[in-house]
Amino acid sequence: MSIQRRPPLAVVAIATATVAFLAVPLVGLLAKVSWSSLWGDLTSPVATAALGLSLVCSLWTVVISLAFGVPLAWVLARFDFPGRSLVRALATLPMVLPPVVGGVALLLAFGRNGILGRPLFDVFGVQLTFSTAGAVMAETFVAMPFLIITVEAALRTVDPRFEEAAATLGAGRWKVFRRVTLPTIAPSLVAGSALTWARALGEFGATVTFAGNIQGRTQTLPLAVYVALEGNEQVAIALSLALLAVSLVILVSLRGWWLGAIRS
DSSP: OOOOOOOOHHHHHHHHHHHHHHHHHHHHHHHTOOTTTHHHHHTSHHHHHHHHHHHHHHHHHHHHHHHHHHHHHHHHHHOOOTTHHHHHHHHHHHHHSOHHHHHHHHHHHHSTTSTTHHHHHHHHOOOOTTSHHHHHHHHHHHHHHHHHHHHHHHHHHSOHHHHHHHHHTTOOHHHHIIIIIHHHTHHHHHHHHHHHHHHHHTOOHHHHHHTOOOTTTTOOHHHHHHHHHHHOHHHHHHHHHHHHHHHHHHHHHTHHHHHHHHHO
16 A cells, blocks of 8 residues: 655646636636526526527437447457548547637538538538537537547457457457457447537537537537527526536546546
8 A cells, every 4th residue: 555645735736726717717707606596597488498498409329439539449349440540530530620710621621502501401411510410520529539439448458358258258349349349348448438428418619610509409508608698698607517517527426437438
């Protein structure tokens, strides 16, 4: 057992300054809340529509990311193929790409005049821009990489001998993944889903660029906060507080999963 020593005062001072830097903006937000009108601001039609749409879009983002991101993470972690580094770079690029640039890229690809958007509209009558589906697509584009890198890292730590033992006992590839691999990476899978959900919930740039800012259709909570700042600061503060509270509750409730993912 390692001996816990008192940290140097300089380190404590820097750590305290870091915590203050992160906490003071939140304190400033709480200090400006009009508690007497908070419930009315949160239950206004604009607020409820934005909050509901944000939850729907972010949850759909998690579902889509799990369906498509986990297989990609598995391929990247378990198979060596030409161009794997390039595929990994493309899968993680949205994490460092400015969201507005991502929105422009989506617009040029899936907009009415995009390389894929035009045939989608001409042949099937599908228009993704200025739609709820477009908002989900924008959030998925920027949030899915968080799930991919988390799950890939977890898959790399799984001891392949357990999977090989299950295979020698007659289990098929899907059964091995479902009964052995998936339970092993469960903490990382939950942690990656939480990261994806949180990133999607707070997405702004790609959404407003690709899907627009239409109340009840594409105006998610961050977009509603931005619009409210121009006309009603108290509504913007109330919506910001709601976004903060939802995110905090989810992160605190998943604390055990986070620790399990870190230890794995």
